[in-house]
Amino acid sequence: MPIYTLAAAVEIETEIRKSRFIGIVMPVDNRVVAQVELERLRAQHRAATHVCWALMAGGHSGMSDDGEPSGTAGRPMLEVLRHHELDGVLAAVVRYYGGIKLGAGGLVRAYTDAIASALKQAQRIERIAYAEVEIAIDYADESQLRYWLQQKQYVLLGSSHDTLARLQVRLPLAELDQLKLALPRLASNASIREIM
Secondary structure (H helix, E strand, O other), X not given: OOOEEEOOOEEEEEEEOOEEEEEEEEEOOOHHHHHHHHHHHHHHOOOOOEEEEXXXXXXXXXXXXXXXXXXXXXXXXXXXXXXXXXXXXXXXEEEEOOOOOOHHHHHHHHHHHHHHHHHHHOOEEEOOOEEEEEEEEOHHHHHHHHHHHHHOOOXXXXXXXXXXXXXXXXXXXXXXXXXXXXXXXXXXXXXXXXXX
């Protein structure tokens, strides 16, 4: 089943009972990048009452209500991301309190709607995991291997030459086994090791 991320960040703004909600969704590679983006948002919106967030990033997912009543912001936003089958996505809502309490149900709706509205404007793209490998082969087989890699549209990251030709290649992780099976046909003396 495919997993999706976003092509680019999207920001929307809405007002609910005098409170201003700024909903932001953006692609991020990992939790470290997400934390940097959250610090940027906090610096940009110093006067905001709350900067609540949810992150889907593989095993590094998380959420924060940032002072809102427990379970009214982070978890509902995380559920919106899950419902849209997203990964590698940070959802954040910046709230400027307008003086009228919304209650727990109103807060859940406000945070959920802010993220859902931003996602309606966002372009989803399939998230593909990549592997980087180094292939060591005899010089005589290098041109044939390069041609095959080009036909498969794998990315040649670099090469080095010592007793063997060493090609650093980036390819979809799902195709790594296919490469391992094809390599003995392409080069008689070949080895492969993952570098990422």
